[in-house]
Amino acid sequence: MASALLADNEAPGGCLPFALRLEQEGCAEHLVAASQLETMQLNITSRCNLQCRHCHIEAGPSRFDEMDRATMDAALDVFAGGGFGTLDITGGAPELNESYERLVTEGAARAKRVMTRTNLVVLTLPQHRHLPALWAELGVEVVCSLPHYEQRNTERQRGPAVFEAAIEGLKALNAQGYGLVSGKVLNIVSNPGGAFLPPAQAAAEREFRTRLSERHGVCFDHLLTITNNPVGRFGGFLEDKGILSDYLARLYASFNPQAAAGIMCRTQVSVAPDGRLYDCDFNQAAGLPLRFERGDLLIQDVAQRMAQNGATAGMALLAGRSIRVGQHCYACTAGAGSSCGGATA
Amino acid sequence: MSDSAYYDPADLAKFSTMGEFAPQLWERFMSYYGAVFEEGALTAREKALIALAVAHAVQCPYCIDAYTNSCLEKGCDQEQLTEAVHVACAIRGGASLVHGVQCKNIAGKLEL
Numbered sequence: 001m002a003s004a005l006l007a008d009n010e011a012p013g014g015c016l017p018f019a020l021r022l023e024q025e026g027c028a029e030h031l032v033a034a035s036q037l038e039t040m041q042l043n044i045t046s047r048c049n050l051q052c053r054h055c056h057i058e059a060g061p062s063r064f065d066e067m068d069r070a071t072m073d074a075a076l077d078v079f080a081g082g083g084f085g086t087l088d089i090t091g092g093a094p095e096l097n098e099s100y101e102r103l104v105t106e107g108a109a110r111a112k113r114v115m116t117r118t119n120l121v122v123l124t125l126p127q128h129r130h131l132p133a134l135w136a137e138l139g140v141e142v143v144c145s146l147p148h149y150e151q152r153n154t155e156r157q158r159g160p161a162v163f164e165a166a167i168e169g170l171k172a173l174n175a176q177g178y179g180l181v182s183g184k185v186l187n188i189v190s191n192p193g194g195a196f197l198p199p200a201q202a203a204a205e206r207e208f209r210t211r212l213s214e215r216h217g218v219c220f221d222h223l224l225t226i227t228n229n230p231v232g233r234f235g236g237f238l239e240d241k242g243i244l245s246d247y248l249a250r251l252y253a254s255f256n257p258q259a260a261a262g263i264m265c266r267t268q269v270s271v272a273p274d275g276r277l278y279d280c281d282f283n284q285a286a287g288l289p290l291r292f293e294r295g296d297l298l299i300q301d302v303a304q305r306m307a308q309n310g311a312t313a314g315m316a317l318l319a320g321r322s323i324r325v326g327q328h329c330y331a332c333t334a335g336a337g338s339s340c341g342g343a344t345a
Numbered sequence: 346m347s348d349s350a351y352y353d354p355a356d357l358a359k360f361s362t363m364g365e366f367a368p369q370l371w372e373r374f375m376s377y378y379g380a381v382f383e384e385g386a387l388t389a390r391e392k393a394l395i396a397l398a399v400a401h402a403v404q405c406p407y408c409i410d411a412y413t414n415s416c417l418e419k420g421c422d423q424e425q426l427t428e429a430v431h432v433a434c435a436i437r438g439g440a441s442l443v444h445g446v447q448c449k450n451i452a453g454k455l456e457l
Binding site: 148150152153192193194196197198199200203204207335 | 388389390414417418419420422424
């Protein structure tokens with residue numbers, strides 16, 4: 001596994017471990033989570049109808065782990081009790097979890113802001129065609145992934161016959177008013193097609209907007225650029241090509257203290273399908289769960305602590321925690337920074 | 346430095362050592378260089394593509410490496426990179442060909 005090579009004390013030649021680099025840059029305080037967390041990200045399945053080459057979760061049709069209802073309920077209890085603002089539902093393809101619609105409906109009733117991530121292609125399957133209408137009705141934000149506006153560049157990452165289906169998915173969202181400055185937010189996530197940093201987000205957004213509009217008549221609100229993280233399937237690609245060290249060195253050389261100040265793990269927590277908690281889903285891919293007295297911290301532990309000792313006592317397990325780091329963290333601090341919400345600096 | 350080749354990819358990272366014996370000239374060059382590549386009437390991406398074409402015209406392997414990466418990081422794809430290389434190729438080829446007019450002029454003057 002790529003993650004085994006990325007422990008923070010095994011930095012490639014000349015590169016400091018991440019924690020030490022932040023200390024050297026005078027920003028070690030960024031490795032402590034905020035006292036009030038904003039985002040709870042729920043990774044409700046690793047199953048996906050696609051098998052993208054850059055996927056850090058290594059999602060695909062042969063993955064069958066699913067978050068069950070009890071875990072979802074515990075997460076929603078912690079979300080409400082902990083004063084979270086944003087519920088971010090992701091996967092795999094989250095739509096493939098059999099309790100997805102129940103989660104998104106209950107989430108919309110309890111959260112100020114619900115975001116659902118979609119690969120778009122899944123919306124062309126008969127059993128999921130109704131979802132854009134449901135999302136519009138619930139006021140859910142949609143974050144869709146489309147690596148590039150050119151078919152060949154997208155399909156090089158995501159597989160054949162994916163691009164046209166993705167455009168069909170975008171059109172279905174536009175038909176519900178998404179991406180049309182109507183208040184129904186449709187953002188596109190784009191990641192680079194290889195071992196290099198993403199383009200400037202604003203410039204790429206202009207390019208995507210022009211090309212998608214002119215060629216396909218498709219609209220969206222914002223483009224979010226994300227740096228490929230050297231874990232999971234993308235980490236495997238780097239190892240196979242023999243360029244893992246080169247890529248890490250590139251991320252290291254592009255370290256930006258401003259981006260370090262904006263790392264998403266400071267204000268969020270990520271819940272895996274089995275209820276394990278992580279600082280982010282890259283840590284999930286790297287196998288770095290939050291720790292608790294008996295071992296790994298589960299969302300059920302937090303819910304139980306809240307039920308027994310109150311919300312503040314429960315949230316004390318998450319707020320102000322020390323963030324676990326590895327060499328892959330340099331992906332979030334390189335260049336303009338990277339997060340599940342795009343550039344950070 | 347590699348003993349077996351004049352060009353070593355690792356030397357690109359040593360570019361700044363050119364400032365060791367002429368720091369003021371180096372600083373002026375880098376200040377100018379940085380300003381050239383800022384967003385202006387041309388976008389940073391357009392400038393990177395021009396740089397890539399010029400890198401091929403002057404056949405500098407360091408510049409080709411640096412500006413291939415730079416173009417990719419500015420969202421260009423291989424089709425665009427290849428077209429930029431063809432621009433360099435066309436200008437180089439055209440430059441040779443247009444000098445053929447000189448050849449023709451001279452020959453025209455000398456031939457019966």
